[in-house]
Amino acid sequence: MSGYEALAKKLVQKAVKRGATQAEVFLQVGRQADVRVRDGEIEDLTQATSKGAGLRVFVRGRLGFAWTSDFDATTLDAFVDRAIALAQASAPNPLNGLPEKKDLGRFPDVGALYDPEVASLPPDWKIQASVEMEKIVRAYDTRIKTIDSVGAGENVHEVYLANSAGAHGAWQGTSVYLYASPVATDGEQLQTSSWYDAKRFFEDLETPEEVAKKAAQRAVRLLGAKKVKSQKVPVIFDPTMAAGFVASIAAAANGDAVYKKASFLASRLGQRIAPEWITIVDDGLKARGLGTSPFDGEGVPTRRTAIVEGGVLKHFLYDAFTARKAKTRSTGNASRGYRSLPGIGTNNLYLEPGTKRPEEIIREVPNGFYVTAMLGHGANTVTGEYSRGANGLWIENGQLTRPVQEVTVAGNLIDMLQQLDAVGSDLTFHGSTGAPTIRFKELTVSGE
Amino acid sequence: MARTQSKVVKAAPAQHRTLLPQGLVERLLSAAMERGADFAEVYVERNETTAVTLEEQQVKSAQAGLSQGVGVRVISGARVGYAYSDDLDDEALFRAARTAAFIAQGGGSERPFPVSRTPLPTFYRLEKHLADVAVADKRELVVRANKAAHAYDKRVKQVLATYADSTKRILIANTRGHLAEDTQDLCRLSTMVVAEGKGGERRTGFYGGGGRVPFTHFDTFTPEMVAREAARQALASMGAADAEAGQQTVVLAPGWSGILLHEAVGHGLEADFIRKGTSLFAGKLGQKVASELVTVIDDGTMANARGSLNVDDEGHPTQFKVLIERGVLKGYMSDSLNAQLMGTKSTGSGRRESFKHLPMPRMTNTYLAPGEDTPEDIVRGVDKGVYCANFGGGQVDITNGNFVFEVSEAYEIKKGRLGRPLKGVTLIGVGPEALKNVTRVGNDPMPDPGMGTCGKDGQSVPVGVGLPTVRIDNMTVGGTKVGGRR
Numbered sequence A: 001m002s003g004y005e006a007l008a009k010k011l012v013q014k015a016v017k018r019g020a021t022q023a024e025v026f027l028q029v030g031r032q033a034d035v036r037v038r039d040g041e042i043e044d045l046t047q048a049t050s051k052g053a054g055l056r057v058f059v060r061g062r063l064g065f066a067w068t069s070d071f072d073a074t075t076l077d078a079f080v081d082r083a084i085a086l087a088q089a090s091a092p093n094p095l096n097g098l099p100e101k102k103d104l105g106r107f108p109d110v111g112a113l114y115d116p117e118v119a120s121l122p123p124d125w126k127i128q129a130s131v132e133m134e135k136i137v138r139a140y141d142t143r144i145k146t147i148d149s150v151g152a153g154e155n156v157h158e159v160y161l162a163n164s165a166g167a168h169g170a171w172q173g174t175s176v177y178l179y180a181s182p183v184a185t186d187g188e189q190l191q192t193s194s195w196y197d198a199k200r201f202f203e204d205l206e207t208p209e210e211v212a213k214k215a216a217q218r219a220v221r222l223l224g225a226k227k228v229k230s231q232k233v234p235v236i237f238d239p240t241m242a243a244g245f246v247a248s249i250a251a252a253a254n255g256d257a258v259y260k261k262a263s264f265l266a267s268r269l270g271q272r273i274a275p276e277w278i279t280i281v282d283d284g285l286k287a288r289g290l291g292t293s294p295f296d297g298e299g300v301p302t303r304r305t306a307i308v309e310g311g312v313l314k315h316f317l318y319d320a321f322t323a324r325k326a327k328t329r330s331t332g333n334a335s336r337g338y339r340s341l342p343g344i345g346t347n348n349l350y351l352e353p354g355t356k357r358p359e360e361i362i363r364e365v366p367n368g369f370y371v372t373a374m375l376g377h378g379a380n381t382v383t384g385e386y387s388r389g390a391n392g393l394w395i396e397n398g399q400l401t402r403p404v405q406e407v408t409v410a411g412n413l414i415d416m417l418q419q420l421d422a423v424g425s426d427l428t429f430h431g432s433t434g435a436p437t438i439r440f441k442e443l444t445v446s447g448e
Numbered sequence B: 001m002a003r004t005q006s007k008v009v010k011a012a013p014a015q016h017r018t019l020l021p022q023g024l025v026e027r028l029l030s031a032a033m034e035r036g037a038d039f040a041e042v043y044v045e046r047n048e049t050t051a052v053t054l055e056e057q058q059v060k061s062a063q064a065g066l067s068q069g070v071g072v073r074v075i076s077g078a079r080v081g082y083a084y085s086d087d088l089d090d091e092a093l094f095r096a097a098r099t100a101a102f103i104a105q106g107g108g109s110e111r112p113f114p115v116s117r118t119p120l121p122t123f124y125r126l127e128k129h130l131a132d133v134a135v136a137d138k139r140e141l142v143v144r145a146n147k148a149a150h151a152y153d154k155r156v157k158q159v160l161a162t163y164a165d166s167t168k169r170i171l172i173a174n175t176r177g178h179l180a181e182d183t184q185d186l187c188r189l190s191t192m193v194v195a196e197g198k199g200g201e202r203r204t205g206f207y208g209g210g211g212r213v214p215f216t217h218f219d220t221f222t223p224e225m226v227a228r229e230a231a232r233q234a235l236a237s238m239g240a241a242d243a244e245a246g247q248q249t250v251v252l253a254p255g256w257s258g259i260l261l262h263e264a265v266g267h268g269l270e271a272d273f274i275r276k277g278t279s280l281f282a283g284k285l286g287q288k289v290a291s292e293l294v295t296v297i298d299d300g301t302m303a304n305a306r307g308s309l310n311v312d313d314e315g316h317p318t319q320f321k322v323l324i325e326r327g328v329l330k331g332y333m334s335d336s337l338n339a340q341l342m343g344t345k346s347t348g349s350g351r352r353e354s355f356k357h358l359p360m361p362r363m364t365n366t367y368l369a370p371g372e373d374t375p376e377d378i379v380r381g382v383d384k385g386v387y388c389a390n391f392g393g394g395q396v397d398i399t400n401g402n403f404v405f406e407v408s409e410a411y412e413i414k415k416g417r418l419g420r421p422l423k424g425v426t427l428i429g430v431g432p433e434a435l436k437n438v439t440r441v442g443n444d445p446m447p448d449p450g451m452g453t454c455g456k457d458g459q460s461v462p463v464g465v466g467l468p469t470v471r472i473d474n475m476t477v478g479g480t481k482v483g484g485r486r
Helices: A002-016 A071-086 A124-141 A208-220 A239-252 A254-258 A322-326 A358-363 A413-419 B004-008 B024-032 B091-102 B135-152 B223-236 B256-270 B269-275 B335-340 B375-380 B431-434
Strands: A022-038 A042-060 A062-069 A144-164 A170-184 A190-191 A195-199 A231-237 A278-281 A306-310 A349-351 A367-375 A386-397 A399-412 A420-423 A428-429 A434-437 A438-446 B039-057 B058-076 B079-085 B156-174 B179-195 B202-211 B242-252 B297-298 B322-326 B365-368 B384-395 B404-414 B417-421 B426-432 B438-441 B452-455 B459-466 B470-478
Touching: A002 A022, A002 A042, A002 A071, A002 A144, A002 A170, A022 A124, A042 A071, A042 A124, A042 B091, A062 A071, A071 B058, A124 A144, A124 A170, A124 A208, A144 A208, A170 A208, A190 A208, A195 A208, A231 A239, A239 A254, A239 A278, A239 A306, A239 A349, A239 A367, A239 A413, A239 A428, A239 A434, A254 A322, A306 B269, A358 A399, A367 A399, A367 B404, A386 A413, A386 B091, A386 B404, A386 B426, A399 A413, A399 B426, A399 B470, A413 A420, A413 A438, A438 B242, A438 B470, B024 B039, B024 B058, B024 B091, B024 B156, B039 B091, B039 B135, B058 B091, B058 B135, B079 B091, B135 B156, B135 B179, B135 B223, B156 B202, B156 B223, B179 B223, B202 B223, B223 B404, B256 B269, B256 B297, B256 B322, B256 B365, B256 B384, B256 B404, B256 B431, B256 B452, B256 B459, B269 B335, B375 B417, B384 B426, B426 B431, B431 B438
Parallel strands: A042 B079, A062 B058, A231 A367, A349 A434, B242 B384, B365 B459
Antiparallel strands: A022 A042, A022 A144, A042 A062, A144 A170, A170 A190, A170 A195, A231 A438, A278 A306, A278 A349, A367 A386, A386 A399, A399 A438, A420 A438, A428 A434, B039 B058, B039 B156, B058 B079, B156 B179, B179 B202, B242 B470, B297 B322, B297 B365, B384 B404, B404 B417, B404 B426, B426 B470, B438 B470, B452 B459
16 A cells, blocks of 8 residues: 555564564554634644554563654664563563454445545635634624634544554544634623534534534523532533533443443443433444544454443443453454554444434423533542533523533432433534433532 | 663763754754744654553553654744644755744745754753663562552552653754753652452542652652552542532642642633633732632742753743732743733743644642641631542633532541541532632641643643642532532
C-alpha cells in the first residue's frame, strides 16, 4: 500500500531478528487543522502533520513497549533494541502475546471512513463557518455578551498495523467538526454552554447555524439558575448527559475490571439489570461512525457487541490479553494510540432509542429535574456509586420552568439502571457515543 | 534502559547538546516573519519517557517513549498562526514556519532575527537525569510498593503500582531576541489499592508523589510509604455510612485538598478567561472576593516541586505571585499574548503540554497561605459537619463558578470530634461564595506529595497544590440520603 505499511512490516521483522518471540507495530500518520475565531477574525489557526509508531514485543512471555515519533533510521534501530531490552524488566506471563490466530481473521467491510471532500476542504471553509457561527451566536440573544470559543477543524488519519503472526492491515479516515461555546450574562450571573458536532463525512455534519443555535439556547436558558431544596424526584438526562451515563455502564463492562472484580457488574452476567426495553450496544461496524474501523488496536476484526440486550447483561468487552485471562475471546475492543499499549475501550457505543418523543417524557413529570450539564467524574465503577454536580431546568407540571445549578444528582448505577422508566426516540451521537433522552423514576437531588 | 550515550560519554549532560543549532533557529524566525507579522516563536521539544506498571503481583510492562518536534507560532495583531511538525529536517521546519506565517497578511521582507541565550535559574537541576536511571531501579519501586501494600492488611486484594518519568528538553526562541533552553525532569510513583471487607464490600485507595526530583527522592519518600497510605485510605472507608445531603460545615484536611483551591479559584484567575470576560473574576481586580483569611499564591519557583519551571513555555521566568491577599483580588496569571492584549505583563504563566499545543495561562504550584488556628481547634469548633480527608478529583465551570469535588475519604464531625467514615460525599459550590465562607485557616504545614495533573482545553500539565486545614461554612454536600431537616 504505502511506505508506512512496508515500514511497519520491516520493524516487525527486525524485532523478531533481534530476539522478540512475537512483535507488533501500530503506526499512525495524520494531518490536522483547526481554527478559532473571535470578533469576526481569526483568533488562532493551527495546522500540523504528525506521525508515530508503537512497537510491542514479547520476549519469552515478557512484554516490552517503545514508541517514537522520530523515524530517523538510527533512532528506529535503537528503538527496536530498546523495546526488547525493556521486556527484560517485566515479568514473564504465559497469558502475554498477540491475539490468537483464529481471532485475527478477516477484516469486515465497514464501508467508507474517508471522505475526499473533508480531505480537500479549502482552508477558508473553517474560517467562514466559524465566523458564521459567531455571528449567529451573538445575534441569538442580547444577553450573549462574549464567547469562550467558536471554531472548526478537520483531520485526515491513517493507521497501519503489522504483526509477526502475519496479520497486517491499513485504513484511513477523516473527521470534521464544528464547535461553539457562548457566554450569556444577565448582569449578575455568567452562564456558558457548548455544542459541537463531529462526523467522518462533511455532508453528515450539522450546519454552522444548527451548532450555533443549540449552543446559544443551552447557555441562555441557564441564566438565573439557583439551587433547589434537597429532594428525591424524577430526573431526566438530555441525550448528551445520557451518553455519559451509558459510558459509565460501558466502563463497568470492561473485561479487565470484571476479571479483577473491580466492577459492580462482575457477578451479574446473564442477569436482568434493567427494564426489558434497555439495549446498550458497542458497534464497531456502524456505517460512517466516528468509532468505526476494520480492526482494533491489535488487529482483531471489529464487530457489534450487545452489552445489555432486552435488559439482560449479555457481554463484557475484551482485548486479547484480558480475554485469555477470562478464558474467553477478544471482542475487538483493544483501543489505543501509537503511544500506548492496547487497553479496552468502546468503538461506537450507544443506547438504543425508544419510541417516546422527548417532549412527552418531560410532559409526564409533575415535579422533577431536567439535566443538561454535569460536572465531575462521579461514577465509581467498583461500587457503582454515582454523584455528580448538575445544571439544568426544573420541571413543574410537565413544563421546563426555572434554571437550576449548584446541586448534585446521586444514586448507585445498579439502582439507576432499574430506575430507568423512559427512553426517548431522539438517539443523538456526540462523537462516538450516543444516547436518547432518558428518565429515572427517582434520584436524589442535593441542594439546600 | 540507560541510554547508550550516557554509558559511553559520562560527562555529557543532556542540556549541553542543543536541540537545534542557533543559526537554524534564527533562519526559521526569519521565515516565520516573511509575511510581516508582529512576533514569531520557535519551540523545540525532545521528550523521553519511561513507565513501569505492576498489577496482579507482576510487573506487567516496561515502556519507553520518545517524542520530538517543533511548534512555530506567529502573531499578527490578535491573530495567532500555529504549525507543528514531528519531523525536524530542514524542509519540514521551514514548511511549519511558512504555514504559521500564513496568518499575517503583510508583505514583509526577509530580515535577520538574532537571538541570544537567556540565563535561567535552577529550581530543579538534576545531576543524573531520570532518563539515565536504569529501568531495573524503577522496576524495584513498583515491586516494593506492591509488597508493602499486600503486607499492610489481609483485606488488600489488588494493587496497581505505576512509576512514570520524563526528561523533557525544550528550546524556545523568539523575535524579541530571546533564546532559552531547559531540561525538565519529572517523576511520579503511585499506588492504587482495592481492599475487600465484610460482605464483599470493595473500597479503593490512591496515593502517590514525586516531582522534579532526583531519583534518590524515593530513598526518603519510599514506595512503602506510598503503598501504606493507599492501603490505609482503602480500609478507612470500609463500612462507611451514606453522607447526608444538604448544606453543612466542612473541614478540609491539609495538603492534597488544595485541589479544591486549584479548581474553584485558580482557573478563574487565568488571564485568557479574564480577557474574554468568561470568568466571574473578570473586572474584579482590587475588590474583595474572599474572606479576609484567604491569601492565595501561585509560585512557579519552589525547589523541586511538581509545578515549578525554570522558564515557562514562552521563555519567561516563572514567579511568586500573590493572586488574592487577605480576601482582595490582586492579580491574574498571564501568558504573553493575553498580557499584551490586556496591556499588562506576562507573569511567566504560559504553559503548554507539548510542541503540539499553543501556550496558554496555567497555574504552577497554587496554595492557600497558612493562617493562625491549630488544626485541632478547627475541628473542635464544629458541632456538626464533615471532615474531608482526601479528594478524588474535581471539575469547575469557570464561567458560572460551579465546582464539584469527589471526597474519597470523609468523616462525620460531631460535637468537635471526628466520628464514623462517610461514603459518596461530593462537595459542590460556587468558587467566590465558598471563599467568602472560609471561617478558619490552619497554621499547619501543607505537604504536597506531587501527584497533581491539571487539564484545560485538552492539555495536561503537572501542577502543585496546597492548603492548610480550612473550615468552610454552608457548603453543599451531595449524597444519597436526604436529611429530615429544612
